[in-house]
Amino acid sequence: MGHRTGKHLGSLAHDKGVDFSVWAPFAKSVALLHWLEFEWGELPMESDGKGYWFIENVDAQPGQMYKYRIVTEDDEVLDRNDPYARQVTDSDSGSSVIVAHDFDWKGSDSFKAVPKQQAIIYELHVGTFNKPDASTTGTFESAIEKLDYLANLGVNYVELMPVTSMAMSHGWGYAPNYIFSVENAYGGRHGLLEFVKACHEKGIGVILDVVYNHFFNESDLWRYDGWSENDRGGIYFFNDERGDTPWGGRPDYGRAEVRQFILDNVTMWFTEYKIDGLRVDSTIYMRNTDGNNDKHDLDIPEAWSLLGEINQLAHKINPNALMIAEDNATNNGIVTPVTDGGMGFDAQWEVGFPHVIRDSLGITHNENQPALQGVEYELGHTYTGDAFDKVIFGDSHDTAANGSSRLNEAATPGNAESLSARQRVLLASALSLTAPGIPMLLQGQEFMQEGAFNEWQMLEWNKTEQFAGIVLAHQHLINLRLNKFDNTRGLLGQFTNVIHRDDKNNIIAFHRKDQGGPLDDTVVIVNFGDTIFEEYSLNFPYEGDWRVRFNSSWTGYNVDFHEVPMINTQADKDGLATIALSNFSVIILSTEQSS
Secondary structure, X not given: OHHHOOOOOEEEEEOOEEEEEEEOOOOXXXXXXXXXXXOEEEEEOEEOOOOEEEEEEEOOOOXXXXXXXXXXXXXXXXXXXXXXXXXXXXXXXXXXXXXXXOOOOOOOOOOOOOOHHHOOEEEEOHHHHOOOOOOOOOOHHHHHOOHHHHHHHOOOEEEEOOOEEEHXXXXXXXXXXXXXXXXXXXXXXXXXXXXXXXXXXXXXXXXXXXXXXXXXXXXXXXXXXXXXXXXXXXXXXXXXXXXXXXXXXXXXXXOHHHHHHHHHHHHHXXXXXXXXXXXXXXXXXXXXOOOOOOOOXXXXXXXXXXXXXXXXXXXXXXXXXXXXXXXXXXXXXXXXXXXXOOOOOOEEEOOOHHHHXXXXXXXXXXXXXXXXXXXXXXXXXXXXXXXXXXXXXXXXXXXXXXXXXXXXXXXXXXOOOOXXXXXXXXXXXXXXXXXXXXXXXXXXXXXXXXXXOOOOOOXXXXXXXXXXXXXXXXXXXXXXXXXXXXXXXXXXXXXXXXXXXXXXXXXXXXXXXXXXOOOOOEEEEEEOOOOOEEEEEEEOOOOEEEEEEEEOOOOOOOOOOOOOOOOOEEEOOOOEEEEEEOOOEEEEEXXXXXX
């Protein structure tokens, strides 16, 4: 527990009652308010003289509501929720709830998530993933109904957009009110516990998106015990310009108690919920005051060290934890070990990856460089020499919103189901699932969900039938990525080399391998252009028989695709071979075991 060893903040139920403890260093007095069937009871709390207030063995039980009544130095009376509350009755004006810690994990307690080189992530927003009807929001319970679908698809991690109590009980989740409490509209604490258990029973790990770069200004944390400076946020926040972000007050990462508050939150996710990893939102806005990575100095070095502590703590609790940062993909230190001065994340979002895909497909245009230059850069780029130190994707909640739209909608606006849109979505997914990195799919990407990402529109699950072939193509790609057929081991390897780049025709090919040799060496050919080639020549890594393992133009994926023959190709002694290429397509080939 760091600087406060032996103290437990929040409520703790046990055989003799419930203990309560809260940090309010500038309070004149603190009392516990607890609900006694028809009215609030009030019990004075004691101070330890170091800023903490406590009361023990209160006659209360799980399920009961409580708050803290704080009298400030100016004699103002503030009724506050517990910052450590594991549940609140309502995100905006509710009360804290005492919870039990007796969840039954039987049936899932032996689960172990796959290592990151085998990870296939599916980004999921609980509120829109599977809504019971148009008038309600999605819940953990309704999301569980689709886990068989995800398991059959081949997904082995879901990444939940933030599920902590949020302003107005709906949204993307990035305006957290109480970071220890799970949003009631989604099913609350018990709902998340059941969801994680169900995922583990299906062989799926759970990554949780957490927000530590700001806290919502209108939550109880703001001027919690009445104290503040410079008209800012008080004890949980920086009280100078470092406290300002576009979304709310920035926590004071230099204050020991605030650091412990965040570290305790990390501990909770891994111990109480058995979460398998965290995606930490906007770490650049934690370590820099304005999100500008061009600065050579760190505005907030305390954030850098805290993020290192977060990763060390997570890996201490769960050595297999998958820790992901959302930064700006230019700082190698994000994924450098803490012992070498880095933050120690396992990977960071490769935020440029979806943009170079759109550039190369002609959806957007970068006048500063040839379209394929960005693709070649992304294929060769790592931060630490580890091919899996980045998360790659064709779409995410960010690229599919914020004034933009999903890739298929952007490809042919107003006609997101067009032939060209289907081809391009499948190409983007194929590139993400074959390139070096940890691949991620945005919910609905695999069945052509249209429009832009938002917090209210339910996924159209009928499209899984309408575009069953596209779903099947994603399943095939995931199987190849994971070497399920023992003939594409190279896609799990560290080695990548661009072996062909044709800027005129917008075609690129790259070689992946693990140890190399038959059933290992894998070549991926991507035609970003709209031209169909009956014969196209390029050099393979070496001579031999190269077998087609995937052809995105196959009419089994969509009847109106322009299918080119799935013919194996023989590379001569110089590696030269000829192959047919459809437009906006991907072909995956690997060598065969010699007889």
